[in-house]
Amino acid sequence: xxxxxxxxxxxxxxxxxxxxxxxxxxxxxxxxxxxxxxxxxxxxxxxxxxxxxxxxxxxxxxxxxxxxxxxxxxxxxxxxx
Numbered sequence: 001x002x003x004x005x006x007x008x009x010x011x012x013x014x015x016x017x018x019x020x021x022x023x024x025x026x027x028x029x030x031x032x033x034x035x036x037x038x039x040x041x042x043x044x045x046x047x048x049x050x051x052x053x054x055x056x057x058x059x060x061x062x063x064x065x066x067x068x069x070x071x072x073x074x075x076x077x078x079x080x081x
Contacts, residue, residue, distance in 0.1 A: 011056050018047045025069055034076040044069060 021044050028037040045066055052062035 011054070014051060014054070014056060018051055021047050022065075029069075029072045029076065032076055032079070034073065037073050037076070041069070041073065 025037060025040055025044055048062045048065050051057040052059050
């Protein structure tokens, strides 16, 4: 029981950190701040990969998250051009 609580606390903390980064990314995309979003992209990818490595996210969910954010940023690029 004690191990479960400890691991849950650790997982929840990692998820919260990731959600903060995700919200920042979404806000940047909504505000059409392409350059800033691209600068934050490696940090976002790293966060998603860490969650997948620790089995907090399934590998496919991690791939979907990365793909959807990349697609949104690429659409911003297309709008600017």
